Amino acid sequence: MSEVDTTGEPVQGAAGGGAAARQTRPLLEVDDVVMRFGGVTALDHVSFAVNEGEILGLIGPNGAGKTTCFNVMTGVFRPTTGQVRLNGRPLVSRSRHQITRLGIARTFQNIRLFPEMTALENVLVGTDARHRTSVPGALLRLPRHRREERAGRAKAHELLDFMGIGSTANQLARNLPYGDQRRLEIARALATEPALLCLDEPAAGFNPAEKEELLELIRRIRDRGQTVLLIEHDMRLVMGVTDRIVVLEFGRKIADAVPAEVRSDPKVVAAYLGVPDDAA
Numbered sequence: 001m002s003e004v005d006t007t008g009e010p011v012q013g014a015a016g017g018g019a020a021a022r023q024t025r026p027l028l029e030v031d032d033v034v035m036r037f038g039g040v041t042a043l044d045h046v047s048f049a050v051n052e053g054e055i056l057g058l059i060g061p062n063g064a065g066k067t068t069c070f071n072v073m074t075g076v077f078r079p080t081t082g083q084v085r086l087n088g089r090p091l092v093s094r095s096r097h098q099i100t101r102l103g104i105a106r107t108f109q110n111i112r113l114f115p116e117m118t119a120l121e122n123v124l125v126g127t128d129a130r131h132r133t134s135v136p137g138a139l140l141r142l143p144r145h146r147r148e149e150r151a152g153r154a155k156a157h158e159l160l161d162f163m164g165i166g167s168t169a170n171q172l173a174r175n176l177p178y179g180d181q182r183r184l185e186i187a188r189a190l191a192t193e194p195a196l197l198c199l200d201e202p203a204a205g206f207n208p209a210e211k212e213e214l215l216e217l218i219r220r221i222r223d224r225g226q227t228v229l230l231i232e233h234d235m236r237l238v239m240g241v242t243d244r245i246v247v248l249e250f251g252r253k254i255a256d257a258v259p260a261e262v263r264s265d266p267k268v269v270a271a272y273l274g275v276p277d278d279a280a
């Protein structure tokens, strides 16, 4: 049976009054999803909801199924069984492009940019996902296409500024320092105007100061109106920024609660045995 909360009730105990007030409705529902690869069950009847306006953490030891979950949600994999819904609309069987248009954007564990394009052009690829001009309209450079192009460029600059990398607009992505490439990936994802932004280990390779900045940025992204789903291994970051955390282990959901509860949950502690407690 599905464990997804479809009552529309606010989530109990969410961090911060503002966040709790916004968490009134499930935006994304992962409903009883099973994903098998041959003999490996990467997701085993997983159900959870991401509520509108919250920052949800998705954590678990290596191989727990976190990235597979992102891949199922974004149309990379079709689940063996189960359903994923965004605003109540089924996503399974839709193409990645359709899912982007419906409002889910993601970043990748291993950065995926167009290395030979500038930072600005990389973000413009994201804004293109929202353009309404037809291909003939674009080829003929009709006024509407030119207007959309101008608006897209303005938005791309605004997003680069928002991510703190405005000065890199004309540099090739491959020449950017690692941290700026990670920020650029987020800017590109935001350019698709997602309702839900999925970040797959955005702090990987960051030093503590950069992690602190990222934490602040994630909060600001939520304050812009985006709901955030975050896969992250850094427990301090996860505990510090999320309203709620879903924990996977061996493809099963073992916890779904506010950070303080998850932290002291014996099942979670056991799953993380080997990870020093003070990492949390």
Ligand SMILES: Nc1ncnc2c1ncn2[C@@H]1O[C@H](COP(=O)(O)OP(=O)(O)OP(=O)(O)O)[C@@H](O)[C@H]1O
Pocket (backbone or CB within 6 Å): 037, 040, 041, 042, 060, 061, 062, 063, 064, 065, 066, 067, 068, 069
């Ligand atoms: N395309 C695939 N083909 C076969 N097995 C896969 C595939 N993708 C994932 N798996 C397997 O599914 C399981 C879950 O992997 P997944 O990458 O989702 O875990 P994860 O929680 O994201 O791990 P990590 O924290 O190491 O990134 C693993 O056993 C993995 O080997």
